[in-house]
Amino acid sequence: MSSAEPSRLRAFAPAKINLTLHVTGRRADGYHELDSLVVFADCGDTLEARLADTLSLSVLGPMAAGVPEGPENLVLRAARLMDAEAGAHLTLVKDLPSMAGVGGGSSDAAATLRLLSRLWGREVPVDVVSLGADIPMCLSPRAQRVQGIGEHCAPFDGLPELPAVLVNPRVPVATPAVFSRFETKENPPMPDTLPTLATPRDAARWLATQRNDLEAPALAVAPVVSEVLEALSDADLARMSGSGATCFGLYPDAEAAAGAAARISAARPDWWVRATTLNGPMPSE
Numbered sequence: 460m461s462s463a464e465p466s467r468l469r470a471f472a473p474a475k476i477n478l479t480l481h482v483t484g485r486r487a488d489g490y491h492e493l494d495s496l497v498v499f500a501d502c503g504d505t506l507e508a509r510l511a512d513t514l515s516l517s518v519l520g521p522m523a524a525g526v527p528e529g530p531e532n533l534v535l536r537a538a539r540l541m542d543a544e545a546g547a548h549l550t551l552v553k554d555l556p557s558m559a560g561v562g563g564g565s566s567d568a569a570a571t572l573r574l575l576s577r578l579w580g581r582e583v584p585v586d587v588v589s590l591g592a593d594i595p596m597c598l599s600p601r602a603q604r605v606q607g608i609g610e611h612c613a614p615f616d617g618l619p620e621l622p623a624v625l626v627n628p629r630v631p632v633a634t635p636a637v638f639s640r641f642e643t644k645e646n647p648p649m650p651d652t653l654p655t656l657a658t659p660r661d662a663a664r665w666l667a668t669q670r671n672d673l674e675a676p677a678l679a680v681a682p683v684v685s686e687v688l689e690a691l692s693d694a695d696l697a698r699m700s701g702s703g704a705t706c707f708g709l710y711p712d713a714e715a716a717a718g719a720a721a722r723i724s725a726a727r728p729d730w731w732v733r734a735t736t737l738n739g740p741m742p743s744e
């Protein structure tokens with residue numbers, strides 16, 4: 460992270476993509492046990508912070524409509540978890556859709572914790588999973604296997620960079636609505652040891668043997684997910700991320716991904732479409 464002005468810092472909040480999402484059980488408190496291979500995209504939101512007397516947030520950017528600037532925003536809740544009184548002005552530029560399965564709010568909260576830890580000289584709080592199950596995995600945006608309800612995150616080095624297209628049909632999907640339609644049964648986890656996958660095609664081939672168990676319940680909540688998967692049918696693998704409705708398509712190279720993104724954008728100008736690289740370098744902060 461670098462900045463000309465030490466009192467003004469910037470962090471990147473990348474889209475989180477679940478390449479797999481196995482729902483392996485349900486806890487007594489209703490939360491679900493997961494086994495998920497997670498990567499991050501090189502597209503996402505950006506956050507800036509500067510010291511101020513009080514804590515405040517402005518939300519800008521193409522996906523800002525409807526995002527609250529008040530204390531309910533996860534950015535301000537994360538800041539208050541770190542320090543109940545310190546002041547900062549935060550500016551969030553939203554490029555990720557909300558309620559979309561790409562962890563936008565969680566990635567924003569994690570970026571806030573990284574940023575304010577520098578600005579305020581505070582430690583990142585230990586109990587971030589209480590703010591949101593996806594926040595721990597977003598604290599270090601890199602490929603990882605995530606288990607428990609999201610609190611057990613183990614780095615995974617066996618993936619190449621993955622050229623991809625992300626598509627969201629601009630229909631918000633509430634995560635609890637999808638989990639509540641999930642039939643409670645124990646689905647198998649991923650294998651204990653994950654294979655090392657050398658090329659995007661190898662990755663797509665192996666990932667096709669795994670699942671997103673939330674796809675079926677998400678289709679019941681948002682039938683448009685099937686149109687999104689259909690739009691990505693020329694990909695080596697097309698699958699939903701998280702609880703939807705965003706789906707990703709994996710392509711053999713960046714040119715093929717860019718071509719697919721252009722075609723889908725032209726056919727569905729109302730959809731959010733991004734050509735991206737998953738598991739590549741993050742834009743510098």
Ligand code: C5P
Binds near residue numbers: 609634
């Ligand atoms: O933790 P977060 O606020 O992101 O979760 C939203 C909702 O999604 C939870 O209230 C719960 O209904 C569901 N959920 C779940 N199991 C998880 C994560 C989320 O059942 N591992």
